[in-house]
Amino acid sequence: xxxxxxxxxxxxxxxxxxxxxxxxxxxxxxxxxxxxxxxxxxxxxxxxxxxxxxxxxxxxxxxxxxxxxxxxxxxxxxxxxxxxxxxxxxxxxxxxxxxxxxxxxxxxxxxxxxxxxxxxxxxxxxxxxxxxxxxxxxxxxxxxxxxxxxxxxxxxxxxxxxxxxxxxxxxxxxxxxxxxxxxxxxxxxxxxxxxxxxxxxxxxxxxxxxxxxxxxxxxxxxxxxxxxxxxxxxxxxxxxxxxxxxxxxxxxxxxxxxxxxxxxxxxxxxxxxxxxxxxxxxxxxxxxxxxxxxxxxxxxxxxxxxxxxxxxxxxxxxxxxxxxxxxxxxxxxxxxxxxxxxxxxxxxxxxxxxxxxxxxxxxxxxxxxxxxxxx
Amino acid sequence: xxxxxxxxxxxxxxxxxxxxxxxxxxxxxxxxxxxxxxxxxxxxxxxxxxxxxxxxxxxxxxxxxxxxxxxxxxxxxxxxxxxxxxxxxxxxxxxxxxxxxxxxxxxxxxxxxxxxxxxxxxxxxxxxxxxxxxxxxxxxxxxxxxxxxxxxxxxxxxxxxxxxxxxxxxxxxxxxxxxxxxxxxxxxxxxxxxxxxxxxxxxxxxxxxxxxxxxxxxxxxxxxxxxxxxxxxxxxxxxxxxxxxxxxxxxxxxxxxxxxxxxxxxxxxxxxxxxxxxxxxxxxxxx
Amino acid sequence: xxxxxxxxxxxxxxxxxxxxxxxxxxxxxxxxxxxxxxxxxxxxxxxxxxxxxxxxxxxxxxxxxxxxxxxxxxxxxxxxxxxxxxxxxxxxxxxxxxxxxxxxxxxxxxxxxxxxxxxxxxxxxxxxxxxxxxxxxxxxxxxxxxxxxxxxxxxxxxxxxxxxxxxxxxxxxxxxxxxxxxxxxxxxxxxxxxxxxxxxxxxxxxxxxxxxxxxxxxxxxxxxxxxxxxxxxxxxxxxxxxxxxxxxxxxxxxxxxxxxxxxxxxxxxxxxxxxxxxxxxxxxxxxxxxxxxxxxxxxxxxxxxxx
Numbered sequence: 015x016x017x018x019x020x021x022x023x024x025x026x027x028x029x030x031x032x033x034x035x036x037x038x039x040x041x042x043x044x045x046x047x048x049x050x051x052x053x054x055x056x057x058x059x060x061x062x063x064x065x066x067x068x069x070x071x072x073x074x075x076x077x078x079x080x081x082x083x084x085x086x087x088x089x090x091x092x093x094x095x096x097x098x099x100x101x102x103x104x105x106x107x108x109x110x111x112x113x114x115x116x117x118x119x120x121x122x123x124x125x126x127x128x129x130x131x132x133x134x135x136x137x138x139x140x141x142x143x144x145x146x147x148x149x150x151x152x153x154x155x156x157x158x159x160x161x162x163x164x165x166x167x168x169x170x171x172x173x174x175x176x177x178x179x180x181x182x183x184x185x186x187x188x189x190x191x192x193x194x195x196x197x198x199x200x201x202x203x204x205x206x207x208x209x210x211x212x213x214x215x216x217x218x219x220x221x222x223x224x225x226x227x228x229x230x231x232x233x234x235x236x237x238x239x240x241x242x243x244x245x246x247x248x249x250x251x252x253x254x255x256x257x258x259x260x261x262x263x264x265x266x267x268x269x270x271x272x273x274x275x276x277x278x279x280x281x282x283x284x285x286x287x288x289x290x291x292x293x294x295x296x297x298x299x300x301x302x303x304x305x306x307x308x309x310x311x312x313x314x315x316x317x318x319x320x321x322x323x324x325x326x327x328x329x330x331x332x333x334x335x336x337x338x339x340x341x342x343x344x345x346x347x348x349x350x351x352x353x354x355x356x357x358x359x360x361x362x363x364x365x366x367x368x369x370x371x372x373x374x375x376x377x378x379x380x381x382x383x384x385x386x387x388x389x
Numbered sequence: 390x391x392x393x394x395x396x397x398x399x400x401x402x403x404x405x406x407x408x409x410x411x412x413x414x415x416x417x418x419x420x421x422x423x424x425x426x427x428x429x430x431x432x433x434x435x436x437x438x439x440x441x442x443x444x445x446x447x448x449x450x451x452x453x454x455x456x457x458x459x460x461x462x463x464x465x466x467x468x469x470x471x472x473x474x475x476x477x478x479x480x481x482x483x484x485x486x487x488x489x490x491x492x493x494x495x496x497x498x499x500x501x502x503x504x505x506x507x508x509x510x511x512x513x514x515x516x517x518x519x520x521x522x523x524x525x526x527x528x529x530x531x532x533x534x535x536x537x538x539x540x541x542x543x544x545x546x547x548x549x550x551x552x553x554x555x556x557x558x559x560x561x562x563x564x565x566x567x568x569x570x571x572x573x574x575x576x577x578x579x580x581x582x583x584x585x586x587x588x589x590x591x592x593x594x595x596x597x598x599x600x601x602x603x604x605x606x607x608x609x610x611x612x613x614x615x616x617x618x619x620x621x622x623x624x625x626x627x628x629x630x631x632x633x634x635x636x637x638x639x640x641x642x643x644x645x646x647x648x649x650x651x652x653x654x655x656x657x658x659x660x661x662x663x664x665x666x667x668x669x670x671x672x673x674x675x676x
Numbered sequence: 677x678x679x680x681x682x683x684x685x686x687x688x689x690x691x692x693x694x695x696x697x698x699x700x701x702x703x704x705x706x707x708x709x710x711x712x713x714x715x716x717x718x719x720x721x722x723x724x725x726x727x728x729x730x731x732x733x734x735x736x737x738x739x740x741x742x743x744x745x746x747x748x749x750x751x752x753x754x755x756x757x758x759x760x761x762x763x764x765x766x767x768x769x770x771x772x773x774x775x776x777x778x779x780x781x782x783x784x785x786x787x788x789x790x791x792x793x794x795x796x797x798x799x800x801x802x803x804x805x806x807x808x809x810x811x812x813x814x815x816x817x818x819x820x821x822x823x824x825x826x827x828x829x830x831x832x833x834x835x836x837x838x839x840x841x842x843x844x845x846x847x848x849x850x851x852x853x854x855x856x857x858x859x860x861x862x863x864x865x866x867x868x869x870x871x872x873x874x875x876x877x878x879x880x881x882x883x884x885x886x887x888x889x890x891x892x893x894x895x896x897x898x899x900x901x902x903x904x905x906x907x908x909x910x911x912x913x914x915x916x917x918x919x920x921x922x923x924x925x926x927x928x929x930x931x932x933x934x935x936x937x938x939x940x941x942x943x944x945x946x947x948x949x950x951x952x953x954x955x956x957x958x959x960x961x962x963x964x965x966x967x968x969x970x971x972x973x974x975x976x977x978x979x980x981x982x983x
Contacts, residue, residue, distance in 0.1 A: 046952050046954075047952050051497060051952070055501065085948070085951070085954065087954065090902065090906065091902060095704050095708070095944075098829070115904075115906050122902075122903055127700070140811075140814060181801070181802065208646055209645055210649065212604070214597075214602075215595075215596070217640075218637070222641075237503060238597040249514070249521060250393075250521060266502055269504070270504075270597055307501070309502070420783070422783065470967065473966075474970075478783050479729045479919070481966075483919060483923060483962060484962065484966035487920075487959045487963035487964075487965075490955065491956050491959035491960055492959075494959060498953065498956070608790070608794065647798065647802060649794070649798055650799075656790070657788050657792060660784050660791070664780055
């Protein structure tokens with residue numbers, strides 16, 4: 015009798031294919047095409063890696079996790095539809111969300127559908143407000159970065175500061191909070207310039223900056239523009255120190271501005287030297303994806319990995335897949351994330367994770383922790 | 390200061406001129422606008438990157454190789470794709486844009502991140518009246534001059550050139566004179582591809598290469614061609630240089646935010662006031 | 677005529693049934709397609725019936741969306757007030773900018789619409805004091821009609837359906853009218869119609885106004901669909917999409933345009949199997965459709981079936 019039942023079960027499982035009703039369905043809405051494609055690929059790598067490890071260790075209470083991927087082509091309207099599809103597929107939770115415009119649009123779907131949604135790829139402060147019930151965000155938001163940078167400016171005694179910012183949401187937000195942080199120290203920027211994300215030539219802006227003779231230049235934008243700015247700045251004889259937020263903490267910056275980026279300082283979500291776990295994880299990650307189409311970028315993949323492995327997985331193990339219980343478990347979550355300065359992280363009442371940032375500088379072809387800034 | 394802006398503006402202007410020439414050549418012959426031109430320019434940059442990195446080709450052979458390959462690709466695409474799009478302006482416009490989308494996203498899959506371009510023109514910098522500029526700018530200027538001169542010679546003095554002009558002027562009559570019109574049209578596309586691709590290689594060392602390189606350059610080169618006269622080769626070149634210079638000056642003296650607006654405002658104003666461009670001729674429409 | 681009516685009624689009934697039984701995911705896709713169809717029909721006035729193609733419809737759609745968004749978030753006025761405002765704003769701006777250009781020949785007119793599209797986008801992005809600039813406009817409340825709040829996909833779908841049907845019926849009335857006759861005459865042979873006494877310029881300008889108005893109405897719905905507007909939603913790419921939809925269905929066929937909107941609008945979803953090649957496949961769809969259906973989809977149907 016048992017023998018026949020076992021055979022039947024086996025046959026059914028074979029028929030059902032790899033995913034069985036017992037599996038935990040993890041959804042992710044990320045860009046795999048369009049402008050954000052490389053970031054989406056990194057997020058998927060982080061999730062894949064965590065998923066494989068969890069499943070190899072037996073899954074969560076015996077249940078395997080499957081990944082349901084929805085590509086939003088870096089477009090807000092499609093992102094809404096993509097997340098809706100994940101809801102439709104009866105996914106148990108969603109980890110992902112890259113690009114502030116996309117997340118600002120698609121989080122409404124999560125809130126309305128009651129889907130736990132952990133955002134790991136967007137830093138706009140307006141994503142987390144007191145109205146958030148289901149949407150969580152693990153990245154320190156832009157306000158946190160800008161505030162931290164103002165502290166670094168104070169730490170290193172910079173006096174004459176120039177700012178160049180991207181005129182998109184990201185750049186404008188950073189500029190505002192940073193300027194406010196400077197004002198608290200009684201400092202006003204000596205020059206403020208702006209550019210468009212797709213600009214390639216920054217002669218006009220840099221000429222103004224050079225004339226102001228700053229000792230530090232804040233770069234509020236993303237690659238490749240800020241790398242081009244650094245290169246062109248050095249060409250024009252500007253020898254100020256560069257500082258930037260997460261946009262600068264991308265490993266690709268050393269490829270694009272090998273000389274100009276030396277000693278540039280950035281606030282980041284991850285660094286291998288902060289603890290042994292980070293080092294060991296980064297090595298495993300680099301090895302696992304050495305041949306992937308998207309080169310491994312630990313700083314871009316770590317948040318997704320940690321969200322799944324350290325937050326979602328323990329909660330799933332603890333309360334199962336009941337969405338409301340998951341939400342409450344996440345809200346109450348606290349712990350330490352590897353790759354960051356030591357501190358207990360937890361979510362505040364806007365579902366924003368409060369965690370420290372790494373402050374690093376470019377030395378040679380690597381990021382090194384900035385001495386004295388990561389206590 | 391002014392010198393720096395002028396050098397930069399002239400450099401960008403040459404690029405707009407070259408890519409704009411691509412628009413003009415096709416327009417003169419077919420009365421159509423190929424909106425995939427910007428992506429052809431971008432493809433040229435990546436082709437140059439590939440040649441420089443994989444084979445370590447120096448500047449001159451690289452430029453020639455890219456020109457030849459792009460010419461062939463242009464002729465091929467005319468035969469396979471563009472030839473089927475002549476039904477009407479609208480069909481051609483949308484079809485070309487679709488082709489551009491394919492090219493851009495195809496490259497995005499292979500090259501998801503922006504990349505640095507090897508300094509194939511040397512790493513030296515020149516100083517002139519307080520302006521500091523890379524050797525690349527000199528190459529851009531010289532190659533543009535050479536190309537324009539070569540084009541002029543070809544159109545004015547060679548049989549092929551005269552055949553192309555004949556087809557541009559009146560395809561039917563050209564055919565009766567024994568010109569292989571199909572081949573001439575194919576060659577025109579090939580030429581427009583080759584010039585744009587060479588421009589792509591020239592600009593490589595200045596900026597990083599990424600698949601979105603062609604979007605803005607394509608639209609601005611188009612505006613420049615309209616400014617100078619989209620049915621005039623000389624007009625397009627002057628339009629390109631003028632736009633490049635105006636942009637550089639506007640970015641510094643007026644506003645960096647609205648400098649793109651300049652190109653498009655010029656486009657619209659030009660079309661309203663003098664649609665044939667500064668140097669273009671009015672082509673009468675046969676009823 | 678009979679056949680057409682039957683098909684029309686059957687489609688509307690099918691769409692209603694869809695609304696009752698489809699998943700939220702399908703409803704959201706369908707809603708987007710319905711909203712886009714309004715903008716496409718508007719563009720059809722220019723492309724099919726006035727012989728002018730425009731690549732500025734995306735920006736005018738954006739003007740409508742922003743008008744609705746700014747009105748509801750900055751004043752206390754009820755959402756529906758935004759509809760006429762959006763329509764008028766987009767129509768006025770489209771006409772003001774397009775009329776000087778409308779006397780240009782076809783290709784030059786397209787070129788100028790590209791310029792207009794880019795200028796409008798740049799203004800949306802950089803005129804921060806008016807539009808919020810790169811931050812966009814957030815926090816648009818759900819559309820409420822009277823006391824009814826349309827805050828679920830199913831309810832909003834109904835609104836979009838009503839809008840799309842109204843847009844189609846209204847467009848048919850316009851085209852069947854004397855004005856529509858003038859438009860077609862102008863499109864077919866401008867010189868002849870001018871000599872026949874048709875006020876050509878006025879007809880074309882009116883077509884511009886209509887296409888702008890339709891774009892504005894569609895934009896209004898877009899704002900309430902996403903409840904967030906940002907300049908990057910209204911780029912040249914969107915204008916290209918609208919133009920392709922208007923052309924793909926067949927120049928003069930409203931029904932063709934609707935069909936094309938469904939096919940191309942749903943493309944982002946059914947092209948998913950292409951994975952990261954999705955956008956390449958989409959570009960391929962554009963090229964191939966232009967290569968093999970230059971006169972539009974319905975052109976392959978025998979004359980008897982077409983209007």
